Amino acid sequence: MRRIKRAFFGAAVSGMVLGHAAVAQSVTLDVTAWKGNEAEPAGLPDLIADFEAANPDIDVELSYISRLDTDVVLPPRLQGNNAPDVMMTDMPLVDIWAGAGLLADLGTGSEWYGRLEPSLVPSVTSDGAIYIMPLEVIGMGNFVNMDLLAQAGINKAPTTINELHAACRMLDAAGIRPMIFTGGFSAPLFVIANGLEQTDSARALGLAEKSFTESDGFNASVDLVRGLIDSKCLDPQEQAGLDPWSTALTEFKAGNFAMMPQGAWNIGDFSGVEGLNFAFAPIPSNKASGVALDLFGIGWSISAQTAHPEEARRFVEFFAEAANLQKMLDAESAYSPFQGGASGTPDLAAPYDQARVDGGVIMYPFAVLDWPKPLEREIWDSLTGFLLDTEKSNEAVLERWDEVVEDAL
Amino acid sequence: MTLPRIASFAAQAAMVCIVLVMLTPVFYMIAMSLRTAAEIVEQPLGLPDRLYFGNYVNALSQMAYLRSVVNSIGITLAVTVLVAFLGSMAAYPLARRTNRFTRLVIMLVALGLATPPFVTITPIYVIFRNLGLLDSYLGIILAFTALNLPLAVFFYTSFIGAIPKELEEAARLDNCNDWQIYWYIIRPLLGPATATLSLFVTLMVWNDFTYPLLLLTSPEKFTVMISVYRFLGNLNVQPDQLFPAAVLGSLPLLVLFVIFQRRIVAGVTAGAVK
């Protein structure tokens, strides 16, 4: 009996050893992302399966951590030498983490670096190093409910301020509420887009070399909002404190409003709503094209502490291949960060695509570090305050921006 | 029925109605969870005209729900035992002696009670990393124990203070040491206070999401609230996801509460008022 037991035990042990030897080459990559869950899959589950099939020696363990939680969860892990191997990041994160030496330089010599969209290159390169491989550029524009517009006798999404005024008056006359214009997101997109369109240097404003208070572009942009209110585009009191991330989306999906400035990441969700016939258009501005407010949102970064730099690099570069990236862009309705790269936007985003072709692109200044991150929240707050009390002077709004920029320096 | 009796009956009926109105949001949550997203927006009030379980099917398929319930229960039990043991043990001398040392200890405990949890997050993470306790049940149990301990010491101190000293004196004459007195005389009397405490601990473990979010990384170790929170994400909260997840997240505690409500409420108050 004892002999049998020993034999069995021996076999089990050698089995384990052999089994272990067989997988000894296998490496588990710890990857975190704020995409890839059910709500925003971004094609990640499929892409990871493809990657693992192509690299049988690498196991990818993806943890979903939302963008807000990323701020809570990852700094202690980075600081504690316990960082994931690969992390989804954006420029504000890269700025802090790479600044502290926690991210690996991906190297400007890589194949994909040479293919990057030239306008992105200076934004993502810091002192000759690059800490993020961009995955997508995503549009922020104006969602337009075409059925409601048709009811008011309009058949084209407005792209200029004049068209917008006209549309609002006709919608209002037809008893349709024209615009969702939340102080917490939609109004800021509109004001930032129009302000930047009439300003030379976003960067100088972010460095306090020029002030918002004295900027003609931003004074004019705030005045544009007053104009929208006069044309019955929106009820400022009602829109000021509306939650841009829940109520506003639900209301637009329900067909209660005709337009809403928001991000293209909603396209997938909105497309699933039965009977909602919408277009994704640029933010109306004084130029004919309107503004395509492009957000350089996400990319991959590799931890400087990773034990598997080679495998992590293979994972990141897998996404630089056009065919692979396309899956993500399709799922996200986003644009490729690479030259000549395709886009994943559906036909209903044709007006936005057109604005990009017509030279209406403006990069969202926070995503490329032109403006400091705390200013974003201050803009949301101050425009909410403005909508609540439109008697406020432009200066009362804009001086708060200057103050925060100063504080952040 | 005499007039005063009718009046009293009416008053009681009115009171029951008022109290039930307080439950409306809970009913609202359940009713909403059984409707499609479109129905919620179209008709924000009223009962569902049909029961639609699709939201639940969807939520359950995406949350490792049962697993997380088991985790929450296990962590709750372990934390309760630890907190009750450490808290009552520390409280015994504090309740029986008053001097510079006990006053200092009580002050430290009060400081712990007053400390907002986010003040201690980063240091706790670093300590846990150094001890290798990240992403482990032991770690999260320790963290929750620490968070609840000040309250436990407070509760037990006031509770033990109300226990007559005669029993101890008899034991002391029998040459029992302090530990024996605590273990054989005091501890068995602490039932009601421990009941209270387990309620607080349960609520805390069940409902907190900051600590598990930070300390647990593998999904199979998540507590219920983390699975709810992860399921909802942070932005773009959809009603057809929110309401079923809210119901699922609250359900185990509500069921427990319905079964044990009398003992739970009695327990809460036994500890709070000596």
Add this chain to the structure above:
Amino acid sequence: MHRNLRIYWLTAPALLVIACFFIYPILLSLQMSFTDFRGVGEAEYVGWKNYDRFLSRSRYANAIWVTLKFTVIVVVVQTLLGLLFAALLHRMPAIRNFCRAVLFTPAMMSFVVVGYVWQFIYSPFSGGLNALLAAVGLDSLARGWLGDPDTALYAIAFTHVWMFVGYTTAIFLVGFANIPQEIEEAGRLDGAKSWQRFWYLERPLLAGSFTVNIILSTIGTLKTFELPFIMTRGGPDRATNTLSLEIVNNLFGAYRFGFASALSIVMLIMVVLVALVQNGYLRRREENT
């Protein structure tokens, strides 16, 4: 003497835990509050700069003001409402347990759940509250409850009270139950009306319950950030931006760990001060009655 000291060993494990998880982190925070630490990397000593910034910008004073206002509203309303419920239920033994349990139910739910659910109830368009007002013909009162700075803080305070009034009621009920029968009966024989009995006999005897209730709810409310975090993110335009929410935002949104630590220290001092003053006052009041 020897034996007298040995008893204190029983506090050792708890003290160890408190030292590791409260005292040490607080000291670390204190140290961090004099640096420009950004959560990762090296921290540089900046002296009193963070505290100076706290004093020189009105927004932080405003956050403290919002916190105190919120706390006062919640504590006053919750205590009075809990007292009212308890006084009534004390006189209604038949339904007492049932009502107590029902009132207690919301406290079983998590802030995450309560916050999101109430956000929907308060929502301006398809929200339950406005729909209810419309149904009873009070459309004129309908509004975006959380979007209007005049109502947002009250709306959140109401939700908070809704969650915890059951606690207060239950604690007061025990206070009532502890009132000796003879006193009640003496009052009844004197022909005292119900409210007279309450005011002259019961109220003074509830001093202990008042103390427990007020201190527990004050500390809990001062620290809270969950409901504003979920329901309004501090808005509209900072109308519900409590100090703890400001800390959380600085910590995790802006990566200003040094500054957030300074705010935490200010907050801790505030909580301890309020608790000390309150405790002293309430205990003295208890002894006088």
